[in-house]
Amino acid sequence: MTITALFDSWRANDNCLKELEDWDEWEEYIESSIAKRHSKMRLQDGEKSDGILCRNFLRAYARESHGLKRKMKTPNS
Numbered sequence: 001m002t003i004t005a006l007f008d009s010w011r012a013n014d015n016c017l018k019e020l021e022d023w024d025e026w027e028e029y030i031e032s033s034i035a036k037r038h039s040k041m042r043l044q045d046g047e048k049s050d051g052i053l054c055r056n057f058l059r060a061y062a063r064e065s066h067g068l069k070r071k072m073k074t075p076n077s
Contacts, residue, residue: 006033 009027017023031049041055060066
């Protein structure tokens with residue numbers, strides 16, 4: 001999907017670029033779209049890029065992929 005198509009889909013949801021907050025929302029939308037581009041994850045309503053990053057990390061940690069190892073330390077160990 002091109003940036004123009006992303007912008008058009010963002011604007012279709014009653015968004016516009018009139019204020020600085022609108023720009024922040026647009027940046028968040030495009031970052032989220034790029035982050036999920038090659039992923040089979042579905043965005044939850046209102047989820048932002050930090051939520052996607054957290055879910056991706058937890059998924060990789062649980063599956064021990066990307067060099068991550070599941071090692072839990074307890075306070076007594």
